[in-house]
Amino acid sequence: MVTIFSRLTEKVVRLCGDDFDKKKKYLEAVAGDKLTGNLCLILNEDIENFDSAKLPQAENILRTLNRLCYYSTKLCLDAFNIGMINIIDRIFNLLENTGRKDAQMSTLAFETISLINSILSVRASPIPLVYDATV
């Protein structure tokens, strides 16, 4: 079920090319008011009762949340209100405690950091990063 939404969000991002607003519109249509909540719930369960079989699903959810949060401030705030930041914190605790340096855990870390980057880019977007001194 998680794969379906992951594929769909991925397809939306590919189909709309460079049009940020279209991506935002379709991703919000796909997500509605339930997707972020349900994804966070499944991710939370996966992390709390973690074993290596749950890694692909957890990565898939992180990738989907990444797309949603990057393109839509509304969906990002939804995820925040549901407690996504606590889940991210739990993932880092898990990574710290497992102590395994295998490739799979590195992918989980990479996907989590990408999600944080997306959240930060949404926050930073209204503020220009470089000011043009000539203006």
Place this chain on the structure above:
Amino acid sequence: MNIISNVFRLIPNEKVLAEQIVPTIPTLMGQLVIFCEFYAGKLSQKLEFRAH
């Protein structure tokens, strides 16, 4: 689930996405909610079992 997943992979253009795929989202969302309840429920049952 795999069939639906493959259908999504083959969406050819934005028109198909808007007219044929987006209207199916509420049904899919219903399935996700059921999956979620089952998933969370099943896991909490497991934890209860362990506690006993």
